[in-house]
Amino acid sequence: MSTIRLDVKGMTCQGCVNAVTKIVKRKDPGADVRVDLASGRVEATTAVAADQLAAAVSAGGYEAKVAP
Amino acid sequence: MSTIRLDVKGMTCQGCVNAVTKIVKRKDPGADVRVDLASGRVEATTAVAADQLAAAVSAGGYEAKVAP
Numbered sequence: 001m002s003t004i005r006l007d008v009k010g011m012t013c014q015g016c017v018n019a020v021t022k023i024v025k026r027k028d029p030g031a032d033v034r035v036d037l038a039s040g041r042v043e044a045t046t047a048v049a050a051d052q053l054a055a056a057v058s059a060g061g062y063e064a065k066v067a068p
Numbered sequence: 069m070s071t072i073r074l075d076v077k078g079m080t081c082q083g084c085v086n087a088v089t090k091i092v093k094r095k096d097p098g099a100d101v102r103v104d105l106a107s108g109r110v111e112a113t114t115a116v117a118a119d120q121l122a123a124a125v126s127a128g129g130y131e132a133k134v135a136p
Contacts (some may be wrong), residue, residue, distance in 0.1 A: 012083030019078065019087060019129030026127065059094065060128035061087030 001068070003068035008043040008057055011035070023060045025054055048056035050063065072118035073135035074110040077105070078126055084130070091128045092121055109135065 009018055017035045024033045024044050031046035044053065044065075050066045057064035077083060085103045092101045092112050099114035110132075112121065118134040125132035 010083055010086060013081035015078055015080030015084045016087065019084065022129035024129075026129075046108075061090035061094075 001045055001047050002004060003043060003045050004048075004053060006044075006050065006054050006064050007067045008035075008040045008042050011037055011040060011054070011062060016037040019060060020057055020062060023056050027056050048068055069113055069115050071111060071113050072116075072121060074118065074125060074132050075118050075135045076103075076110050076114075077110045077131040079105055079108060079130060081105075087128060088125055091124050095121055095124050110128060 003031050008020060009014055011020060017037050020042060021033050024031050028046045028048045031044045034043045054064040076088060078087060085105050088103055088110060092099050096114045096116045099112045100120050102111045122132040124132050
């Protein structure tokens, strides 16, 4: 388990936050996910690699990249 | 090509509409997609089956089913 950070563009409301949270949870049901709508920052404590989560969020229609 | 209809729950803003549109376009880049935020109705002219699109939208964090 480690904490990964993604920068996500395109989230503009709580519905978007819920959608992104669900995408991460689908990859790792045990993940602890925190989404900050204002900054677009997603943090997750998870066993899944950051780039895999970024790819899943991108496939969900948002623009996601691993935070530097 | 045919016109398929989905009922989608969880879209609450234009960001959600964009996300759902992108999910459908990822399955079928040539699809013509129309999303009505107020009703949750998604219509697409596409060669992809409605249940496959509903599954993709659901995987994207929304609750989607083929409209009756």
